[in-house]
Amino acid sequence: MEKKLAVIRPAISDSEQEKIVLAAHDAGYTPVFLDPKNVSESDYMDAEIIYGEGAAAKKAAAESDVLRWLCASFAGVDAFCRPGAFRNESTLLTNSAGAYGVSLAEHAIMMALMMMRRMPVFEEGIRNRRWLPPMPQDSIKNSVITLLGTGDVGSCLARRLRGFEPAKIIGVCRSGRCREPAFDEIFATDRLKEVLGETDLLIMSLPATVQTKHILNEEMLSAMHPGAYVVNVGRGNTIDEKALSAALNEKRLAGAALDVMETEPLPEDSPLWDTPNLILTPHVAGNLTVDYTRNRNTEMFCEDLLRYAKGQPLLHLVDRTAGY
Amino acid sequence: MEKKLAVIRPAISDSEQEKIVLAAHDAGYTPVFLDPKNVSESDYMDAEIIYGEGAAAKKAAAESDVLRWLCASFAGVDAFCRPGAFRNESTLLTNSAGAYGVSLAEHAIMMALMMMRRMPVFEEGIRNRRWLPPMPQDSIKNSVITLLGTGDVGSCLARRLRGFEPAKIIGVCRSGRCREPAFDEIFATDRLKEVLGETDLLIMSLPATVQTKHILNEEMLSAMHPGAYVVNVGRGNTIDEKALSAALNEKRLAGAALDVMETEPLPEDSPLWDTPNLILTPHVAGNLTVDYTRNRNTEMFCEDLLRYAKGQPLLHLVDRTAGY
Numbered sequence: 001m002e003k004k005l006a007v008i009r010p011a012i013s014d015s016e017q018e019k020i021v022l023a024a025h026d027a028g029y030t031p032v033f034l035d036p037k038n039v040s041e042s043d044y045m046d047a048e049i050i051y052g053e054g055a056a057a058k059k060a061a062a063e064s065d066v067l068r069w070l071c072a073s074f075a076g077v078d079a080f081c082r083p084g085a086f087r088n089e090s091t092l093l094t095n096s097a098g099a100y101g102v103s104l105a106e107h108a109i110m111m112a113l114m115m116m117r118r119m120p121v122f123e124e125g126i127r128n129r130r131w132l133p134p135m136p137q138d139s140i141k142n143s144v145i146t147l148l149g150t151g152d153v154g155s156c157l158a159r160r161l162r163g164f165e166p167a168k169i170i171g172v173c174r175s176g177r178c179r180e181p182a183f184d185e186i187f188a189t190d191r192l193k194e195v196l197g198e199t200d201l202l203i204m205s206l207p208a209t210v211q212t213k214h215i216l217n218e219e220m221l222s223a224m225h226p227g228a229y230v231v232n233v234g235r236g237n238t239i240d241e242k243a244l245s246a247a248l249n250e251k252r253l254a255g256a257a258l259d260v261m262e263t264e265p266l267p268e269d270s271p272l273w274d275t276p277n278l279i280l281t282p283h284v285a286g287n288l289t290v291d292y293t294r295n296r297n298t299e300m301f302c303e304d305l306l307r308y309a310k311g312q313p314l315l316h317l318v319d320r321t322a323g324y
Numbered sequence: 325m326e327k328k329l330a331v332i333r334p335a336i337s338d339s340e341q342e343k344i345v346l347a348a349h350d351a352g353y354t355p356v357f358l359d360p361k362n363v364s365e366s367d368y369m370d371a372e373i374i375y376g377e378g379a380a381a382k383k384a385a386a387e388s389d390v391l392r393w394l395c396a397s398f399a400g401v402d403a404f405c406r407p408g409a410f411r412n413e414s415t416l417l418t419n420s421a422g423a424y425g426v427s428l429a430e431h432a433i434m435m436a437l438m439m440m441r442r443m444p445v446f447e448e449g450i451r452n453r454r455w456l457p458p459m460p461q462d463s464i465k466n467s468v469i470t471l472l473g474t475g476d477v478g479s480c481l482a483r484r485l486r487g488f489e490p491a492k493i494i495g496v497c498r499s500g501r502c503r504e505p506a507f508d509e510i511f512a513t514d515r516l517k518e519v520l521g522e523t524d525l526l527i528m529s530l531p532a533t534v535q536t537k538h539i540l541n542e543e544m545l546s547a548m549h550p551g552a553y554v555v556n557v558g559r560g561n562t563i564d565e566k567a568l569s570a571a572l573n574e575k576r577l578a579g580a581a582l583d584v585m586e587t588e589p590l591p592e593d594s595p596l597w598d599t600p601n602l603i604l605t606p607h608v609a610g611n612l613t614v615d616y617t618r619n620r621n622t623e624m625f626c627e628d629l630l631r632y633a634k635g636q637p638l639l640h641l642v643d644r645t646a647g648y
C-alpha cells in the first residue's frame with residue numbers, strides 16, 4: 001500500500017512545499033497538496049497522515065479508519081479533544097502551538113498600546129478631519145503586566161514586553177511553573193484573583209478547556225482596578241463576555257481588546273459591538289498570514305514527520321485530556 | 325531683588341509641584357506656577373528663570389531682559405534657535421529631550437504594528453460590523469529596522485524593538501556614532517540612501533534643523549522597496565510630504581504613519597488626508613500626558629536648577645547652532 005500524506009493547508013509557499021516534499025521523501029511518504037477550501041473526500045480519506053486544517057481535517061478525524069496521525073496547522077485543538085472527534089482513538093494528534101506566538105504577541109502589544117494611547121479616539125478625530133488635543137495616556141513603562149497563559153504566546157510576550165520597562169511581568173498558569181526567564185514572578189491559577197488586584201494590563205492567551213472556560217468572570221473582573229486593561233488573543237470562551245461588557249459599560253475597566261470571542265464571527269446582535277472602550281479584531285492575531293508563522297509551522301511538521309517515520313515520540317503531541 | 329522662577333507648564337501634578345518648590349527653595353528661588361493657556365505678561369516678564377512652554381515662553385525669550393535661563397518643557401526647540409528668538413543672546417536655553425523617548429517609542433511601535441498587521445482595514449470592517457477574513461500581514465520579527473535619529477527616542481526604540489527579534493537594528497545619525505548597545509550597526513547620515521535600500525521599517529525621530537529638512541525626499545524614498553514602512557515621530561519638516569504622498573499613491577511604499585507634519589494642525593486641503601495606507605495622529609506621540617514623561621520632565625528641570633544655582637554647567641543645554 002502507498003504511504004500517503006495529505007497536506008491540506010492554506011497559503012503554502014513554493015519553498016515550504018519543497019521542504020515538505022523533501023522531508024516526506026526522507027520519511028518514505030508521497031505528499032499530495034490540497035486546497036482546504038476546495039478539496040474532495042477521495043483526495044484525503046485514504047491518507048495515513050494529514051497536515052492541515054478545515055472541514056476536511058475534521059471529517060478525516062471523525063471518519064477515516066486509515067488516518068494514523070493528524071497534524072493540525074493551528075493551535076486551538078479543543079474541538080479535536082472532545083469524545084468522538086476521532087473514529088480511531090489511537091490516531092496521533094499534534095498541533096502547531098509554537099508557530100503563532102510571535103504574531104499573537106505583536107498583535108496583543110499593538111492592541112494594548114492602542115488602548116493606553118487612546119488611539120480609537122484620535123483615529124475617529126482624523127477620520128472626521130478633526131485635530132484633537134492631547135489627552136491623558138497610559139504607558140507600558142512602570143505598569144504591572146499579568147500574562148494569563150505562559151506557553152509560547154505568553155513567553156513571546158514576556159520577552160517583547162521586557163524592553164518596555166514594565167514595573168513587573170507576572171505569569172499565571174495551571175502549574176505555577178514556567179522556565180521563561182523574562183517573567184518576574186509566576187503564580188498558579190488559584191492565585192489569579194489576588195494577582196489581578198495589582199494588575200494594570202492583563203493579556204490572556206489560554207487554550208479552551210473545561211478549566212479555562214469563563215476564567216475571567218465577574219468575580220475576577222471585580223478584583224481589577226478601573227484603570228486596568230484586558231487583552232485576549234487566546235480563545236473567546238475564556239472570558240464571560242456579559243461580565244466584561246458590564247465592567248466596560250460601568251467604567252470598572254479602562255479598556256479591553258479582543259481578537260477572539262465566544263461566537264465567531266461575532267453575531268449581529270452581540271452587545272460587544274456597542275460596548276465602549278473595546279477594540280475588536282476578527283480573529284486575525286494569529287493566522288498563516290505572517291511569513292515567520294508559515295515557515296515555522298512547516299518546520300514543526302517536518303521535524304515531527306521524520307520522527308514519526310523513525311518511530312520516535314512526536315514533539316508537538318497534544319494532551320487530549322488537558323485539551324492542548 | 326527677589327529671585328523669581330516662573331513655571332508655565334500644563335498638567336503639573338501636586339507631587340511635581342512639591343518637587344519643584346523644594347528644589348527652588350534649595351536653589352534660592354521663589355517659584356510661581358502659571359497656566360500656559362491663561363497667563364498675563366506681568367506674571368512672568370520679571371522672572372530670571374522660566375520652565376515651561378507656550379506663547380508666554382516665546383514672548384519672554386523675545387522680549388524679557390531679565391530672563392537668564394529658559395528651560396523648555398518640550399524637546400523640539402527649533403523656533404528658539406532662530407536668530408532673534410532671544411532678546412538677550414546669552415540667555416541659557418535647555419530643553420526636555422530625554423523625557424519623551426519612552427512615549428514616542430511606544431507610539432512609533434504601535435503605529436508600525438498597526439501598519440504591518442493591516443489594522444486600519446480590520447478596524448473599518450469592525451466599524452461596519454463586517455468580519456473580514458485574514459489577509460497578508462508583516463512582522464517586526466526578521467525585519468531590517470532603520471532608526472533615523474539615535475538620541476533618546478532612537479535609543480528607547482532600539483531597546484524596545486530588540487525583544488521583537490528583528491533581523492537587525494541600524495541607527496543613522498549625524499556623527500555615525502552612538503553608545504547605545506541595542507543597535508547592531510550605526511551609520512552616518514551620508515550613508516542613509518544605501519541603508520534605506522535594505523530597510524523594511526524606517527522610524528524617524530530627528531530634530532528640525534537645516535540639515536534634516538526634507539531629509540526623506542524623493543531620492544531617498546526611491547531607494548526604498550515597495551514592502552517598506554515609514555514612521556515619523558520627530559519633526560514634520562524632515563519629510564517631503566509631496567514625495568511621500570506620491571510614493572504611497574503609486575504603491576512604492578507599503579505604508580507610512582505620521583504623528584508630525586510640516587504644518588500642524590494639518591490644513592484642510594492637505595493631500596495627506598486622502599493618501600492611501602497612511603496613518604495620521606495629531607502630534608500626540610509625546611506630550612505631557614503620560615505620568616512617566618511628566619515626572620521625568622520635572623526631575624530634569626530640578627537637576628539643572630540646582631546646578632544653575634551652584635554655577636555648574638547645565639545638563640540639558642541646547643546647542644543653538646546645531647538646533648537641538
